[in-house]
Amino acid sequence: MRITTVGLDADDTLWHNEGIFRLTQDRFVALMAHLADPQDLMAKLRDVEKRNLRLYGYGVKGFTLSMIETAMELTGNEAPSRLIAEILAAGREMLTHPVEPLPGVEQALADLAQDYRLVLITKGDLLHQEQKLAASGLGELFVAVEIVxxxxxxxxxxxxxxxxxxxxxxxxxxNSMRSDILPALEAGAYAAYVPYELVWEHEVADAPENHPRFTELSSLAELPAWLRALT
Amino acid sequence: MRITTVGLDADDTLWHNEGIFRLTQDRFVALMAHLADPQDLMAKLRDVEKRNLRLYGYGVKGFTLSMIETAMELTGNEAPSRLIAEILAAGREMLTHPVEPLPGVEQALADLAQDYRLVLITKGDLLHQEQKLAASGLGELFVAVEIVxxxxxxxxxxxxxxxxxxxxxxxxxxNSMRSDILPALEAGAYAAYVPYELVWEHEVADAPENHPRFTELSSLAELPAWLRALT
Structure with missing residues (x-):
């Protein structure tokens, strides 16, 4: 059975994302250092993010609002205003952060685009994901973009x-077992897991055992060979 | 030439939206009353929104961030923290505001759905627009939802x-001449303008003159008759 379409996740599959969130979190911890213990702060931020996920969804704007909310809650609504201004600035910087494809991605996609229909399938903020795809220079290689x-x-x-x-x-x-791999296998598709160095806690899940349509690769560069071997 | 597909805008075409933004703006003005003149505040908020539009796009989360930013800028980063907490709460309330179809909308769509493929075409935040469509009870009438x-x-x-x-x-x-009507006519489609009582300044544009594929209707209830008369 020949594969005709290859879906690709975007953040942390094609370019760095979680790393940028972590850098912003570190900055948030530093900004709040005189007001909150780093451990408590991170636990609180995770709680607030989780609570807001259904309302704000995925993406930088919701994360920025969650950081502000965390700062307010940990200080009994007494967070210094300059701190809020710094959080707003950190959010804006995330939205304008340069987008560089991960090593080997551009070549692998150019190779795949010759034999398969490539579809970008990603969660998150519509406008920001479109902006990142445009900034990455990879847009022309995809026949469609599905932001879900x-x-x-x-x-x-x-x-x-x-x-x-x-x-x-x-x-x-x-790179997400929970979002990219398990549901794609459940739908009847093949799935290749390419782990990223960092995983957002919300996306962690166990790998399937001995699944005939599953593989784990160490880099996107290995994807073309795996797909061609399936035929 | 028979029409096969009918595209429908969502906010202020199927349900109230701008009214909810205006209510929140009024609340923002009241919260800031001791810190800023209402006129100055609104002018500043419009500037900040306009400046942020390319970065934040359309929707409640970006609007909330813009209100916070406006409060910070008008107070020289000295906005009281309780005020920030109130703005966050106002944003969350906008996201959970009940969604009720405008008068006549449900019946008009049920009628149209028998003869045409209905597609929801809307800007804004992906998750929030999907949530509003689900809450409206109108989702089943559409063959597709395109959030752009x-x-x-x-x-x-x-x-x-x-x-x-x-x-x-x-x-x-x-209801937007600028976003729904003029570009659809330019693409070669027919277009029916159904004005809403309030228009966001950014969406104002002149109506086309004597355009053969354009009409203005006073309510969505008039849409089925207009479409059928085209055939």
């Missing part, structure tokens, strides 16, 4: 039906 | 090609 609010089996079924011959003839590649 | 970062002629060409027989056999209906 949730990545579940139904999402992959719909996307692979729309851009190819259905999930059974598609493969998904990404 | 910009509404230009190219957007309408792509969407009407994907969900029908192209723009020449499609009609767009919405």
């Amino acid at each position: 609010s949730e990545k579940d089996a139904g999402t992959y079924e719909r996307v692979f039906a729309r851009h190819g011959a259905g999930a059974a003839r598609a493969a998904m590649c990404g | 970062s910009e509404k230009d002629a190219g957007t309408y060409e792509r969407v009407f090609a994907r969900h029908g027989a192209g723009a020449a056999r499609a009609a767009m209906c919405g």
Whole structure:
């Protein structure tokens, strides 16, 4: 069965993302150092993010609002205003951070684009994801971009039906076991897990055991060979 | 030439939106009353929103960040923290505000859905727009939902090609001359303008003169009759 469509996650699969969130978190810890213990601060931020996820969804704007809310809650609504201004600035910098493809990504995608329909499938903020794709210089290699609010089996079924011959003839590649791999396998697609050095806690899940349509690769550069060996 | 696909804008076409923003702005003015003149505050907020539009895009989260930024700038970074907490709460309330279809909308859509493919075409925050559609109870009437970062002629060409027989056999209906009507006409589609009582300044534009594919209706309830008369 020939694969016709390859779905690719964006953040931390094609370019760095979690690292930028971590840098901003470090900056947040430093800004709050005189007001809160780093451990307490991070635990509180995780709680606030989790609580806000259904309302704010994924992305920098919601993260910025969650940092401000965390600062307010940890200080009994007495966070210094300059601190709020610094958090706003940190959020804006995340939105304008340069986007550079991870090593080997550009070549792997150029190779894949010759034989497969490439579809970018990503969660997060619509405008920001489009801006990152444009800034990455990789936009021309994709036949479609699907920015979705949730990545579940139904999402992959719909996307692979729309851009190819259905999930059974598609493969998904990404760094999140929970969002990219497990639901794509459930939909009937092949799935290649390419772990990133950092994982957002919310995205952690166990790898499938001995699944015939699953593989783990150490880099996106190995994806073309794996796909071609399937045929 | 028979129309096959009808595109519909969401905010202020299917349900109230600008009214909710105005209520929040009024609350913001009241919160800032002891710190800023209402006129100056609104002028400043418009400037900040405009400056942030390319970075934050459309939607409640960006609007909330812009209110916080406005408060900081007008007070020389000395806005009281309780005020920031109030702005955060106002933003969250906008995100959970109940969504009720405008009068006549449900019946008009149910009627249209029998003869046309209905596609929701809207700007704004992906998650929040999906949540509003679900809350409105209108979701089942649409064959597709397209949440886009910009509404230009190219957007309408792509969407009407994907969900029908192209723009020449499609009609767009919405309350924004600038975003719903002019670019849809430019793409070759029919367009029905249904003005809402309030218009966001950014969306104002002149109506086309004597355009053969354009009409202005006083309510969405008039849309089915207009479309059927075109055939």
